[in-house]
Amino acid sequence: MLKAKGENLLLTVNNIIISYNDSGTGEIPIIFIHGFPFDKSSWQPQFEFLNKYNRVITYDIRGFGRSTCGTKEISIANFADDLIDFMEQLELNTAIVCGLSMGGYILLNAVNRFPDKFAAIILSDTQCIADSNETIEKRQQSISSISSGGIKEFTESFLKNVFIEDTLNKNLKIVDKTRSIILATAVDSLTSTLNAIANREETCSSLKKITIPTLIICGKEDKITPPLQAKLLKDSITNSTLCIIENAAHLSNLEKSEAYNTELAKFISNLQL
Numbered sequence: 046m047l048k049a050k051g052e053n054l055l056l057t058v059n060n061i062i063i064s065y066n067d068s069g070t071g072e073i074p075i076i077f078i079h080g081f082p083f084d085k086s087s088w089q090p091q092f093e094f095l096n097k098y099n100r101v102i103t104y105d106i107r108g109f110g111r112s113t114c115g116t117k118e119i120s121i122a123n124f125a126d127d128l129i130d131f132m133e134q135l136e137l138n139t140a141i142v143c144g145l146s147m148g149g150y151i152l153l154n155a156v157n158r159f160p161d162k163f164a165a166i167i168l169s170d171t172q173c174i175a176d177s178n179e180t181i182e183k184r185q186q187s188i189s190s191i192s193s194g195g196i197k198e199f200t201e202s203f204l205k206n207v208f209i210e211d212t213l214n215k216n217l218k219i220v221d222k223t224r225s226i227i228l229a230t231a232v233d234s235l236t237s238t239l240n241a242i243a244n245r246e247e248t249c250s251s252l253k254k255i256t257i258p259t260l261i262i263c264g265k266e267d268k269i270t271p272p273l274q275a276k277l278l279k280d281s282i283t284n285s286t287l288c289i290i291e292n293a294a295h296l297s298n299l300e301k302s303e304a305y306n307t308e309l310a311k312f313i314s315n316l317q318l
């Protein structure tokens with residue numbers, strides 16, 4: 046049955062309710078997976094730009110935005126299973142999928158296990174390595190601090206890490222919007238997803254198997270998943286292009302949305318699908 050188009054639509058996926066936006070037309074849609082701890086509205090500049098020419102779908106992963114959390118233990122593999130079931134519910138045999146940061150971890154997990162579901166991928170501000178012991182320790186400290194003292198302190202230090210200084214000082218609209226997305230997230234979702242990220246497996250060893258067109262985008266000032274990691278992805282994925290966005294950090298799609306959208310549009314229009 047033909048599914049409705051619009052915003053904040055609801056679909057039952059893997060026994061949870063997924064909230065999604067679906068707009069525009071085109072045979073092969075572009076699906077966007079947000080990072081941690083954001084929601085589908087973090088893709089608004091891309092959604093509004095691309096839906097003039099393509100079918101674009103953004104969705105809230107389980108436990109974030111308007112999607113429910115369910116009772117299943119959260120893991121990157123479960124998020125990837127949700128993506129595949131979401132595509133099946135929408136009757137999509139294939140899609141171009143873009144994942145930012147944790148969205149990229151989810152995407153790489155899914156591509157590894159279900160390669161036939163993807164026509165092309167965009168890996169944005171992400172990496173294939175697993176967490177180091179030091180990073181796992183930091184995540185555990187964040188879990189303790191969120192569980193005991195709430196999310197305000199975590200949110201403020203997280204914001205400082207994802208934007209460049211200029212954005213933090215001058216582009217308060219983006220910073221405030223991102224802050225409100227994080228503060229609206231349930232404590233349980235934050236802590237269980239931090240745990241899922243810390244427990245994720247590396248995907249570097251399977252990158253050689255990826256042969257579909259791949260765009261790798263990274264903010265030049267990204268401190269969380271730095272350009273060095275983007276370069277590692279580029280060197281390991283045969284059919285890939287690397288694009289570094291100037292004057293942008295981890296949320297390059299928000300900080301420099303015009304440059305980001307231009308790269309996306311160029312990549313998509315050059316695809317011969």
Ligand code: MLT
Nearest residue numbers: 080081145146147148269
């Ligand atoms: C994200 O933006 O999804 C997270 O910062 C990823 C991470 O912390 O590894």
